Structure formats: structure tokens, C-alpha cells
Amino acid sequence: MSKSLSGQNFAGKTALITGSTSGIGLAYAKALAGEGANVVINGFGDADAIEKERAGLEALSGAKALYSGHDLTRTDQIEAMMQEAADAFGGVDILINNAGMQHVAPVEEFPVDKWNLIIALNLNSAFHTSRLAIPYMKRKKWGRIIQTASAHSLTASPYKSAYVTAKHGLAGFTKTLALELATFGITANCISPGYVWTPLVENQIPDTMKARGMTREQVMNDVLLAGQPTKQFVTVEQVASMALYLCSDAAANITGANMSIDGGWTAQ
Ligand code: NAD
Numbered sequence: 001m002s003k004s005l006s007g008q009n010f011a012g013k014t015a016l017i018t019g020s021t022s023g024i025g026l027a028y029a030k031a032l033a034g035e036g037a038n039v040v041i042n043g044f045g046d047a048d049a050i051e052k053e054r055a056g057l058e059a060l061s062g063a064k065a066l067y068s069g070h071d072l073t074r075t076d077q078i079e080a081m082m083q084e085a086a087d088a089f090g091g092v093d094i095l096i097n098n099a100g101m102q103h104v105a106p107v108e109e110f111p112v113d114k115w116n117l118i119i120a121l122n123l124n125s126a127f128h129t130s131r132l133a134i135p136y137m138k139r140k141k142w143g144r145i146i147q148t149a150s151a152h153s154l155t156a157s158p159y160k161s162a163y164v165t166a167k168h169g170l171a172g173f174t175k176t177l178a179l180e181l182a183t184f185g186i187t188a189n190c191i192s193p194g195y196v197w198t199p200l201v202e203n204q205i206p207d208t209m210k211a212r213g214m215t216r217e218q219v220m221n222d223v224l225l226a227g228q229p230t231k232q233f234v235t236v237e238q239v240a241s242m243a244l245y246l247c248s249d250a251a252a253n254i255t256g257a258n259m260s261i262d263g264g265w266t267a268q
Contacts, residue, residue, distance in 0.1 A: 019099025091136025
């Protein structure tokens, strides 16, 4: 990760990244730990693999890395995670709300429990982490709140009603945060990726090849990247670089923004 991009070291600061045991969240954790921040990682997965990642994060700069494996669809568990972070580090300076899930179905068939889970994780959890993080940030007169929103915070696709609703809500919530926190040295912004190359995306390819009788290239270009003009996947490192920039002093006047990294998707 480029140190020149943020131009600063985050030693002494603590970053909590939700949903950071894989994909984009893990890339944020690596980027911030690499520049000296203590990190709190969260999410599900194999215990040994998570411990290996946690130890690897500490090795990057010598700062601390804490794993908090709470289920963020539940308010009491979000409160427990934020308390663990406060007990370990005093509070959270950089909050990245990244945990998210997807379900694809027509509205009239959309399972009610899936709708509720997606709204709880992709939207409500950001409200709870933010309300619990803000008092410490205000005391420190510095803070950064970043949401991994999505191109779907700006535009819709069929069959993704809960996801699109949650991500649009997250974008609106972030604007409100920005206005409320503007005079406290705290910024709040969305990063909105298009298709990012994560295991989540990669794992869809073999099934889609079989289902549609397509080659790997056809699936990537004509299905996954159909709406992404560059015909390139965004990388997790590119998304993490944007987060580093938003955390830097150079970005102190960027607040309430929705930063697209989508290969031109939402320009159409
Ligand atoms: P991912 O599946 O690799 O990561 C999701 C993370 O969330 C994992 O660490 C997982 O364990 C965690 N998680 C899932 N349910 C949880 C729960 N109940 N409580 C706590 N943690 C939970 O996916 P990703 O692609 O890295 O996605 C991360 C974020 O980026 C999501 O908000 C997603 O909507 C957004 N996003 C992804 C893409 C993409 O193309 N991959 C594009 C735009 C936005």
C-alpha cells in the first residue's frame, strides 16, 4: 500500500473495520495497520485463518490488532464489539462500516427474514457503530467515518431490493452524519465501488459458466462487467487506497461525499 497516498502515519489511532475477515474489509485493515494504526477486525470465518490474519496485521507495523467476532445484525452484539474496542484502545478514531450481505430475488418473493437481515447488517449496524463511536471522536476533536456503500447506493438493479434500499439509506445517513459532525473535525463519507474482485465474486464464475454455457471470459465481460465500462474489476487495494486518502489530513474538507470507484458504471 502506498504510503505517499495518505502521506501520514496513523500511529496512536485506532481503526475499527466491520466485516474485515475477508475481501474489501481485510484490505482496509491491512492498509491502515500498514500505516501504524491499531485495528479492530470483525467478521466470520475459520478461527485459525482469522488468527493468522490478525497476527499478520500486527506484524505490519507493530501496532495492535484485535479480533471481535460479533454478529452485527444484532444490536447487543454491536454494543459488545464497541465496548471491546473501547476497553482495549479507549475508543475508535476511524470507523469503517463495511460488513454487508446480498440476496437476489423478486420483491414479491423476497424472503422477509433476508430483507430484515440485510437492512440490519448493511444499514442499521452503521447507525449503531456510529452512535457509539461519535462521543469519543468528539472528545478527540478528530474522527473519520467511512461506509463501504456501493454503486447500488446511487443506482438500482432488479432483484436486489433490500441491498439497494440499504445502500441508498447508508448514503443518506452519511450525509446527515457529515452535517452534524462538520464542526468537530470528524468527516463522514461513502466509498461506492462497482464490481470488486473478491472471493465472493470469483466464486460465482464457475456456476454462471455452467448455467449459461459461457466461457470464463464471457461471464466476466458479458455478465459481471456488463455495466462496468472499463471492463475491469475494481481491486480491493484500490478501494483501500481511497480509504487511506479519506483518513488523511489532505481530505479534512471532504465530508458528506460519495466517492465512486466503479469503472464508469454510474456515469451512464
Ligand atoms: P466479503 O463477503 O468478502 O466480506 C463480507 C464481510 O462481512 C466478511 O468479513 C464477513 O464475515 C462479514 N460479515 C457477514 N455477515 C456478518 C455479520 N452478520 N456480522 C459481522 N460480519 C459479517 O464481501 P466484500 O465483497 O468484501 O464486501 C464488503 C462490503 O463491500 C459489503 O458491504 C459489500 O456490500 C460492499 N461492496 C462489495 C462489492 C463487490 O463487488 N465485492 C461492490 C460494492 C460494494
